[in-house]
Amino acid sequence: MPGTTIRIVPLAVLVVVAEILLAAFGLVHTPEALGHGGVLALAAVAVAQALCVLMIWRGPLSAGRVPPLALRTGAVTGAVTGVLYGVVGLSEYLSSAVTDASTTVGWVIVIGIVASAVVAAAVATARSRSMRAGVAAAFYNAIVEYLVWYPFVLVCYYLFRTSTAIDRVWRAEGIYDDFARSGLEDIRVFVLQDFWGAGFFHLIAGLVIAAVFGTAAAWAVRGLRRAPGPVPGSAKARLRLR
Numbered sequence: 001m002p003g004t005t006i007r008i009v010p011l012a013v014l015v016v017v018a019e020i021l022l023a024a025f026g027l028v029h030t031p032e033a034l035g036h037g038g039v040l041a042l043a044a045v046a047v048a049q050a051l052c053v054l055m056i057w058r059g060p061l062s063a064g065r066v067p068p069l070a071l072r073t074g075a076v077t078g079a080v081t082g083v084l085y086g087v088v089g090l091s092e093y094l095s096s097a098v099t100d101a102s103t104t105v106g107w108v109i110v111i112g113i114v115a116s117a118v119v120a121a122a123v124a125t126a127r128s129r130s131m132r133a134g135v136a137a138a139f140y141n142a143i144v145e146y147l148v149w150y151p152f153v154l155v156c157y158y159l160f161r162t163s164t165a166i167d168r169v170w171r172a173e174g175i176y177d178d179f180a181r182s183g184l185e186d187i188r189v190f191v192l193q194d195f196w197g198a199g200f201f202h203l204i205a206g207l208v209i210a211a212v213f214g215t216a217a218a219w220a221v222r223g224l225r226r227a228p229g230p231v232p233g234s235a236k237a238r239l240r241l242r
Contacts, residue, residue, distance in 0.1 A: 008063045008071075012056050015147055016049040022154050023199055026192045029161070033192040036184060041193045044200035051203065052143050066136040073124040074140025081116040081141070082148025085109060089153050092169050093160045099172035113206065114213050116141055121214035125221040134221065138214020142206035150199055157195060161188070 120141035125134030
């Protein structure tokens with residue numbers, strides 16, 4: 001399906017370039033973040049973003065080689081999950097109740113990301129009767145979720161970085177403790193580098209989740225569909241024997 005690739009890849013490139021620039025925008029107010037390994041952290045964001053384009057453009061899971069159903073299913077579940085994850089991040093700045101429950105919220109987020117991979121894989125496998133489509137849907141779920149979530153979390157930080165809410169969020173997420181162990185002298189340098197690190201590791205974690213839980217869900221659905229049903233007439237035969 002070359003037409004699908006031609007349509008999607010340029011859009012993905014635009015999104016990725018915009019997100020890399022958005023990550024680098026933090027240097028406007030914290031230029032010192034490039035020091036102390038910051039260049040590598042920002043480069044890691046670019047690598048993760050480029051990986052998204054590469055997976056969409058080339059390889060066994062490229063947009064032109066997977067069933068359109070898998071692509072649509074993964075994109076929809078990923079977009080929904082990414083928006084919900086972003087809204088939760090925004091609510092941390094707006095509500096003290098959310099930050100007070102940060103541990104619980106963190107587990108809910110992890111469960112939600114796993115569940116979205118499972119749902120994407122299960123739906124695509126059931127509708128296409130193809131385990132490959134289910135796995136592909138789980139991977140696209142991870143890619144789209146990441147591309148939706150990452151700008152969300154960056155914009156939230158940029159908007160609230162000078163607000164009174166930032167102290168509450170940092171305390172709830174253990175930023176002060178992590179900063180004390182980092183050896184850095186400027187907490188805003190540490191936080192920006194931390195966001196850059198998240199821009200790499202979140203995608204990798206999502207792809208691992210897709211590989212493990214998406215494959216398991218696709219395999220389970222395929223197994224259920226292949227399970228033998230009742231032999232026709234067997235119930236009537238048993239009644240006659242009685």
